[in-house]
Amino acid sequence: MASSVIIGLSSLAATYVFLRILLSYTHHDREPTAVATEIPFLSPLFGMAKKGKFYTDLRDKYNLPIYTLRLPGSRIYVVNSTNLITAIQRQPRVLDFAPIEAKAAINVMGATMAGKEILNQEREGVGKHAYAIEFDKAIHPAVTPGPKLDAMNRLSVQKVAEFLENTASSQSQTLNLYGWVREHISWATTEAVYGPQNPFRDSEILDAFGKFEPGIVILLLQLLPSILAKESIQAREKIVKAFIAYFDAGGHKKGSALVRARFQHSVDYNVSTEDIARFELGGAVAILTNTIPSAFWTLWHIISDAAALEECRNELYRVCKIQDDTVTIDITEVKLSCPMLLSTLQEVLRIHGTGTSVRIVQEDHLLDGKYLLKKGGTLMIPGPVQHTANSVYGESVNEFNHKRFVRTNGKRLNPVGFRGFGGGSTLCPGRHFASTEIIAFVALMVLRFNVKPKGGVWVRPTTHKAGMQATVPPPDADLEVEITLREGELEGKRWNVILTGSDKAVPIVAEDVDQN
Structure with a gap:
């Protein structure tokens, strides 16, 4: 022995x-x-x-x-x-x-x-004009500030305004906040992208998407997917069938410039309808997975903090144009004239974001003339590392500060240190669409409603159960709240929510700051 x-x-x-x-x-x-x-x-x-x-x-x-x-x-x-x-x-x-x-x-x-x-x-690092390499170029006009993005944003804002108008028809509602946000942001987002034949109008498809998401990492790494991601695979196939039907019926022709551009790019590369549908599922992940929790957390951090709520309301009120019984609010003006609200969204992405930018080293490379990166290696820029750097954010780095990104005396934080939407070749192309929708939703909620926790005290939900696929993790448990109409000058008025055209980018990431 x-x-x-x-x-x-x-x-x-x-x-x-x-x-x-x-x-x-x-x-x-x-x-x-x-x-x-x-x-x-x-x-x-x-x-x-x-x-x-x-x-x-x-x-x-x-x-x-x-x-x-x-x-x-x-x-x-x-x-x-x-x-x-x-x-x-x-x-x-x-x-x-x-x-x-x-x-x-x-x-x-x-x-x-x-x-x-x-x-x-792409996987083999060949093909200068390969499918994925050219993909971002193909969709760029549809997601860059201008008429095509305005059209998609306008429809999204319209849907947000519609469901909040329905909410306003009731004097008081008690509901689960995250589930409510998920339902309505999903609706506004998919309607704006996919148009009148939106596959997600079928609640079974939206439910299937919720079952698909938890298996994304297992599928990506191929960790016994037929066993560990069985439900996700079944849900995926259900969504793919819905997208095949959507494209076969020409639904994309009445959809946004974005879905039309994605479809045409695939057709140009002789991609089959089935694969177009499968790749479109990736598009759905891009527009839904992080937009929903980002909208929830932005709203939560404002309504749970009396100072943030008052300051955001004050700057939003200044944007409102009141004439007789009508309140007109231009979401384009909100984006450009409400730095406190924009800063809160950025701080949400900083505090809650867990995303990592990943690249593959295609050939031996001496980075910055100092560090040898060998071919085949994986390069990672973890967002949490940048977002918790004292050198960028100071000693209060671990605290949520809704004013953190507001410029003071012309000074600003180093924009390269903010990785809320990635950066460089991994920069999220849909950031303008997502941020506009979130800003519209939160702005209208803050202006029109009071939200109180059913238990009387705001308690920040944990996110320990979130899967690794969640770049912005959702809460572990939902939060029961009471939503009531605000009293005062804006009470009982008709709301006219518009979005005027703009070719200006919202200055959230370094690339957009440099353009303004």
């Missing part, structure tokens, strides 16, 4: 020494320092289960601008330094996001064999 124990311990020791030597032998001197090597190649796997906290812990422990996590058969380069982000974003083809998009379409959306052939060009 004793000899067996000795042999076992000796084997473990020998394995450990071997892995240590292997780690040292295969790590180039110019690569970023390898950390979390207590158990070579395995320690990072255990740490990643902590999601964003793992990366902030490593930042605080080692204080490195960039470091390497060595995993079995792969290496991940994790960026801490805000200064390195700009250098990374200058190399969109060498440090490429397209292979990640292709992998998601293949694994998560279940692309057919023909679809996989089209997408595999």
Whole structure:
């Protein structure tokens, strides 16, 4: 017995020494320092289960601008330094996001064999004008400030105004806040994008989407998906059938410029209707998964804080034009003239956002002339690392401050440190649409209604149960509230909610700040 124990311990020791030597032998001197090597190649796997906290812990422990996590058969380069982000974003083809998009379409959306052939060009890093590489260019006119985006935003704002008008028809309502926000933001978003034949008008399709979301990470990583994501796969196929019917019926022709552009891009690459439907599921994920919780948290942080509520109401009131019995509010003016509301949305994305920008290293590259990134490696910029940096946000970094992003005396925070919508080649193309809808919803809620917690005290919901697919995690449990109409000067008036045209970007991320 004793000899067996000795042999076992000796084997473990020998394995450990071997892995240590292997780690040292295969790590180039110019690569970023390898950390979390207590158990070579395995320690990072255990740490990643902590999601964003793992990366902030490593930042605080080692204080490195960039470091390497060595995993079995792969290496991940994790960026801490805000200064390195700009250098990374200058190399969109060498440090490429397209292979990640292709992998998601293949694994998560279940692309057919023909679809996989089209997408595999990205995964292999070939094809200058490949499908995913050209995708953002194809949809760019539809999501860039201008007439096409205005049309989609206008319909979204109209739907938001309609459901809040219905809410106003009742003097008082008691409801579950997150479920209510989810239902109505889903409705406004999908109506604006997909038009009168919107597949999500069928409540079964929206329910299926809710069942599909929790399995996204399992599907992406292919972790026994037929067992661990069985319900998600079934839900996915139901949604895909609905999208096939939508495209076969020409529903996209009456939809937004965005859905028409996505459809035409796929047709140009000879993508089948089934794969177009599967790829469109990715589009639905993009417009719904984070918009809903972002809208909820923005509203929650304002209505649960008396000072924030008063300040946001005051600046919104100044935008309202009151004539006789009509209140007119222009959401374009709200976006450009209500810095407190915009700052609150940014602070929500900073505090609640857990997103990570990911790229694949397509060839050996010396980042910033200092750090060797080896071909095939994965480059990560964790949002929580940037969003909790004292160097950017100061000593109050861990506190929610609705005024944080309001310019004072012409000064502003370093916009590169804000990763609420990603950045560079991973910058969210739908950010203008999503932010406009959220701002419209929250502005009208704040102006027209009082919201009180049923228990009498606001308690911030936890988000521990949220899946890793949630870039902005929803609350673990819903919150029962009472919604009542506000009394005062605006009471009983007719609301005229409009959105005038604008070619100005809302200055939320660095790229948009630079354009204004």
